[in-house]
Amino acid sequence: MASDAFGAESQAPRRSSRISGQAKVETPAIAKKPRNPSKAGIKRAAEDVNKVEKNKKAKANEDETVNENGDDVANAAPIDIGDILPSMTLKNEKGEDIDTGSIAAEKGVVLFLVPKADTRKFLAGCTTQACGFRDIWQEFTALDYDVYGVSADSSTAQSKWQTKKELPYPLISDPKRSLIGVLGASDGNKTKRSHFVFEKGGKLLDRKMPVKPADSPRLALEFIKGLKLSE
Numbered sequence: 001m002a003s004d005a006f007g008a009e010s011q012a013p014r015r016s017s018r019i020s021g022q023a024k025v026e027t028p029a030i031a032k033k034p035r036n037p038s039k040a041g042i043k044r045a046a047e048d049v050n051k052v053e054k055n056k057k058a059k060a061n062e063d064e065t066v067n068e069n070g071d072d073v074a075n076a077a078p079i080d081i082g083d084i085l086p087s088m089t090l091k092n093e094k095g096e097d098i099d100t101g102s103i104a105a106e107k108g109v110v111l112f113l114v115p116k117a118d119t120r121k122f123l124a125g126c127t128t129q130a131c132g133f134r135d136i137w138q139e140f141t142a143l144d145y146d147v148y149g150v151s152a153d154s155s156t157a158q159s160k161w162q163t164k165k166e167l168p169y170p171l172i173s174d175p176k177r178s179l180i181g182v183l184g185a186s187d188g189n190k191t192k193r194s195h196f197v198f199e200k201g202g203k204l205l206d207r208k209m210p211v212k213p214a215d216s217p218r219l220a221l222e223f224i225k226g227l228k229l230s231e
Helices: 002-010 038-064 121-135 137-142 155-166 179-180 215-230
Strands: 087-090 097-099 107-111 145-151 172-175 194-198 204-208
Touching: 002 121, 038 179, 087 179, 107 121, 107 215, 121 145, 121 155, 137 145, 137 215, 155 172, 194 215
Parallel strands: 107 145, 145 172
Antiparallel strands: 087 097, 087 172, 107 194, 194 204
């Protein structure tokens, strides 16, 4: 009897099955209150959005090539000596519209075409040709001829090139090679180095294609001087 009493006293008290079956109740974590963005952060975000929108608009303007006569002009056969410079609306280096049919209305025009408006070493020929026309540009204007550089680059790329190389004449952006094709200088996705001389009124008098970068300005000027001597 004494051992039974002792064993009963040594046994641990048993938990109620009702209590042990209850699930533990966890205290939910208190969610952190989101921090309000600072004024500087809001301003930066707004500036980023505006920058993206401006870039989109600039890109749209660069890529826009309006052809007043539709695809008929762009797909027409290349013009030949004696033909008239066709009218199509492209962009200049400032992103402004320029009508190719009117640039020779008051003066003669020299159009020189470069594969790319760039100054990298392996494209130095384009810079050589452009700077060659720059160096004797005043001699062309003295003979009543305007000079235009033409390439398939964007207006933005041309503007940077013009500023860096101090080119005094305007540039024409022809990303779809519409004018370049009409002049017969389109070679797939490339532009053939060349130049074209149009008299006042827009008639094509001379073309050199292909032509060496260093020779192009000199040959164009010599041709025009020859015209003046024969008048």
